[in-house]
Amino acid sequence: MPVALDDPFLLTLAGGLFMAAGIAVVRHRWLSRGARGVGLLIAGWIIVLAAFAVLGAAWGAEMGTTYAVGLLSLVAYTLIVVTHERRTAKIRNARETAYDPAVRSTNWRRGIAKSLLAIVLAGVAAIGVGVALAVALPFPPQDRAVIGGLMVPILWGGGMAWTLSDPRLVRATLILLAISAAGYGIAFLPKVLT
Amino acid sequence: MQDAVRQKARKRPFLPPEFVRAMLAGHSALGIAFAALIYVVCISGTLAVFLHELYRWEQPDAPVVTQPLTPDAVAAAVSGAYEKALAAGAVHDIFVLGPNPVQKRVIVHFHDHESGVEGDWLADETGTLVAPSHTPWSEFVANLHMHLHLPRTWGLFLVGLTGVALLSSLISGLLSHPRLFKDAFALRRGGARRLEQADLHNRLGVWGLPFHVVVSTTGALLGLSTLVVGVLALAAYDGDSEKAFATILGPMASEDETAAPLPDVANMIRQVQARHPDAVFASVTIQHIAKAGQVVHVGMRTPGHLAMANTYYFDGTGRWLGDGGLETGSIGKQILGALQPLHFGWFGGFAVKIGYGLLGLAMTVVTATGITIWLARRRAAGRPAPRWENVWSGVMWGQPFAIAAVAVAVLLTDAASIAVSTYLVVTVVAIAGALALPDAFAAGRLLRAVSGVALLAMIGLHARAWGVQPADPVATAVNIAMGASAAMLIGSALVPWRRARMRVSANGL
Numbered sequence: 001m002p003v004a005l006d007d008p009f010l011l012t013l014a015g016g017l018f019m020a021a022g023i024a025v026v027r028h029r030w031l032s033r034g035a036r037g038v039g040l041l042i043a044g045w046i047i048v049l050a051a052f053a054v055l056g057a058a059w060g061a062e063m064g065t066t067y068a069v070g071l072l073s074l075v076a077y078t079l080i081v082v083t084h085e086r087r088t089a090k091i092r093n094a095r096e097t098a099y100d101p102a103v104r105s106t107n108w109r110r111g112i113a114k115s116l117l118a119i120v121l122a123g124v125a126a127i128g129v130g131v132a133l134a135v136a137l138p139f140p141p142q143d144r145a146v147i148g149g150l151m152v153p154i155l156w157g158g159g160m161a162w163t164l165s166d167p168r169l170v171r172a173t174l175i176l177l178a179i180s181a182a183g184y185g186i187a188f189l190p191k192v193l194t
Numbered sequence: 195m196q197d198a199v200r201q202k203a204r205k206r207p208f209l210p211p212e213f214v215r216a217m218l219a220g221h222s223a224l225g226i227a228f229a230a231l232i233y234v235v236c237i238s239g240t241l242a243v244f245l246h247e248l249y250r251w252e253q254p255d256a257p258v259v260t261q262p263l264t265p266d267a268v269a270a271a272v273s274g275a276y277e278k279a280l281a282a283g284a285v286h287d288i289f290v291l292g293p294n295p296v297q298k299r300v301i302v303h304f305h306d307h308e309s310g311v312e313g314d315w316l317a318d319e320t321g322t323l324v325a326p327s328h329t330p331w332s333e334f335v336a337n338l339h340m341h342l343h344l345p346r347t348w349g350l351f352l353v354g355l356t357g358v359a360l361l362s363s364l365i366s367g368l369l370s371h372p373r374l375f376k377d378a379f380a381l382r383r384g385g386a387r388r389l390e391q392a393d394l395h396n397r398l399g400v401w402g403l404p405f406h407v408v409v410s411t412t413g414a415l416l417g418l419s420t421l422v423v424g425v426l427a428l429a430a431y432d433g434d435s436e437k438a439f440a441t442i443l444g445p446m447a448s449e450d451e452t453a454a455p456l457p458d459v460a461n462m463i464r465q466v467q468a469r470h471p472d473a474v475f476a477s478v479t480i481q482h483i484a485k486a487g488q489v490v491h492v493g494m495r496t497p498g499h500l501a502m503a504n505t506y507y508f509d510g511t512g513r514w515l516g517d518g519g520l521e522t523g524s525i526g527k528q529i530l531g532a533l534q535p536l537h538f539g540w541f542g543g544f545a546v547k548i549g550y551g552l553l554g555l556a557m558t559v560v561t562a563t564g565i566t567i568w569l570a571r572r573r574a575a576g577r578p579a580p581r582w583e584n585v586w587s588g589v590m591w592g593q594p595f596a597i598a599a600v601a602v603a604v605l606l607t608d609a610a611s612i613a614v615s616t617y618l619v620v621t622v623v624a625i626a627g628a629l630a631l632p633d634a635f636a637a638g639r640l641l642r643a644v645s646g647v648a649l650l651a652m653i654g655l656h657a658r659a660w661g662v663q664p665a666d667p668v669a670t671a672v673n674i675a676m677g678a679s680a681a682m683l684i685g686s687a688l689v690p691w692r693r694a695r696m697r698v699s700a701n702g703l
Contacts, residue, residue, distance in 0.1 A: 026378075027378075027379045030375075030378050030379050031379075033376075059498070060498040062498065062499055062500055063498060063499070063500065063541070063542065066500060066536070066541070066542075067542070067546075069404045069405070070404075070405060070546070070549050070550075070553065071549075072401075072404070073401050073402045073403075073404065073405055073553060073556075074549055074552060074553070076379075076401035077397075077398070077401060077402070077552070077556065079379065080379055080381045080397050080401070081381065083379065083381070084381040084382070084383055085380070085381065085382045085383065086383050086384055087382050087383065087384035087385040100215065100218070100571065100575075101215055101218035101219040101221075101222050102212070102215035102216050102218065102219040114223070115227070118224075118362075119355070123355075123358075127421070127422060127425050128425075130422060131422070131425050131426050131429050134426050134429075134430070135426070135429055135430050139524070139526065140524060140526070141441045142441060142442055142519075142524070142526050142527055142530070143524050143525060143526030143527065144526070145423075145426060145438070145441060145442050145526070146442065146526035146527070146529050146530050147525075147526055147529075148422075148426070149415055149418075149419065149422045149423070149426075150411070150415055150529065152414075152415070152418060152422050153354075153357060153358050153361055153410070153411050153414030153415055153418065154361065154411060156358045156361075156362075156414075157358050157359075157360075157361030157362035157364075157365055157410075157414075158362070158365055160224065160358065160359065160362035161217070161220055161221075161224070161362045161363075161365040161366040161369070162220075163220075164219075164220030164221075164223050164224055164362075164366070165216040165217045165219060165220030165221075165366060166216070166220075167216065187425075187426075187429040187430075188428075188429050190430070191429060191430070
């Protein structure tokens with residue numbers, strides 16, 4: 001009985017094998033730890049891309065790409081767990097000189113100000129920009145609303161990360177206020193003009 | 195030699211140390227502030243991936259429907275739901291969900307948002323309503339994940355904000371990881387506790403990044419949608435949120451309350467199938483049923499898409515009003531259709547659920563180890579916080595115990611009303627008990643053991659109610675999974691005491 005090469009099961013199997021092989025090649029290069037082996041690194045990622053293509057052929061671009069992204073994580077997890085290193089206590093090496101967080105003098109007022117910046121003002125600015133995009137992007141209303149809405153958590157998360165790491169509160173406040181003014185200005189301008 | 199030294203000095207790190215230290219400070223602050231919330235949302239979300247299986251575990255005698263419903267079966271289900279809604283005095287909106295690749299039941303829901311009366315029934319393959327849905331524990335898990343059992347609007351907002359905090363942690367975590375490539379595959383167990391936990395945290399965080407970003411972004415958007423659409427409505431729709439939502443979700447029912455016949459849903463499904471022969475029924479929502487202003491949204495699924503279905507709009511007379519484009523429309527429409535399936539892993543089938551379960555568990559571990567690393571760092575710097583170590587152990591291992599204890603309480607009493615209070619009491623007792631124990635390791639061991647025992651009690655009580663081999667094989671599979679989890683929890687609590695003590699004294703936690 002002939003085997004159909006476009007059979008989704010066979011293609012999925014092939015995609016999984018490609019993914020495992022690609023990640024294994026990338027890990028092999030990683031083990032060498034030197035400047036050599038860039039070719040291996042590139043080859044490994046090309047094989048991973050081939051896995052995306054094969055899974056795309058099996059399930060269509062939309063589903064296949066999604067499956068491949070999930071599979072990439074799971075294959076890497078599996079490889080990491082299978083190849084984990086067992087150590088005994090008291091072993092130290094160079095990697096253990098990891099960075100520590102910056103130590104900053106702080107107090108309650110500064111803590112509250114930072115929280116307000118990261119949670120409230122960054123949120124206000126992100127919603128302002130998101131709504132501005134939902135109003136002003138040159139797309140149909142539904143697309144504008146979804147893309148603008150999707151940008152809100154991304155911008156808010158980015159703003160939160162930045163304000164919490166930036167020690168200069170005044171600078172962060174001024175920038176977020178400026179972004180908020182621009183966002184809400186663009187969002188409400190058509191309404192004001194009419 | 196000097197040249198080599200100079201060359202080494204010129205080599206700049208991937209990220210400047212000061213930048214990394216600043217990012218780490220922000221990452222730590224955010225983690226400390228939101229860790230418990232993120233942890234609860236992650237652990238309940240991991241369970242929520244398997245919500246349909248939990249429904250079947252909780253009510254294993256209800257019909258399982260494997261084939262898509264026929265148009266006539268859908269019409270029968272709508273008619274049955276209308277009669278039940280009439281009897282309950284809740285005739286307003288009706289929703290019927292048919293079987294699909296991720297769930298195999300016919301679920302019928304009616305509610306009247308003015309009176310707050312609602313009802314849930316299960317139907318068979320002919321659309322006949324056969325039993326009220328009774329899944330209080332699964333509903334508890336779903337609502338814990340979606341709004342933490344807070345008033346809905348506030349709870350959704352808080353969970354949305356938690357998603358933003360998680361996304362922010364991913365960004366700052368990535369930017370504070372200068373050894374991203376150097377340690378790409380390193381997982382070293384044993385040795386210093388902090389570095390062991392850091393390896394686990396970083397490997398699971400980095401390689402699962404696409405999943406973590408997708409789940410946190412979609413979760414944040416789902417939670418914050420009311421707030422964002424509210425502001426959008428102020429800017430572009432004269433403050434009318436319903437109008438703004440209608441732009442995104444399709445036409446809404448008008449306020450014309452004149453009596454009208456029930457919509458001919460079977461004919462609507464046939465209309466869609468005439469245009470798309472490969473489309474099968476997924477769901478139907480009827481707003482303001484049996485009123486002149488009623489609107490029908492028919493969900494029909496075609497293969498090869500992330501969206502659960504595309505939505506087709508009709509008025510009460512069966513007139514075609516367009517479709518949502520969720521499967522093949524523009525990019526915004528397709529994103530809208532993919533939001534929920536991508537967030538919960540509800541596409542593709544059970545294999546995807548397993549993958550999502552593992553990745554969700556990884557995200558839960560990343561959250562838990564984040565705080566463990568912070569506490570271990572304090573201990574290593576000579577500033578141990580033993581009480582916080584105990585509290586975090588109480589939060590981490592208290593959650594599986596609390597969620598399992600809710601199931602035990604519900605199985606014992608058959609009362610949904612007891613769920614939230616049981617959860618809160620057990621959560622507080624777990625943290626207080628952890629504080630009373632000598633160290634975090636002992637607290638973790640004890641809570642893992644009682645979580646395992648609670649899971650075994652769940653299985654025992656389920657067997658008492660439904661027998662050792664329930665009618666639905668999925669219920670047996672869930673029992674086996676719970677038994678395996680119980681074995682792992684109890685097994686991990688039985689680590690030889692001497693070895694555990696040695697590790698605590700050497701590394702803390």
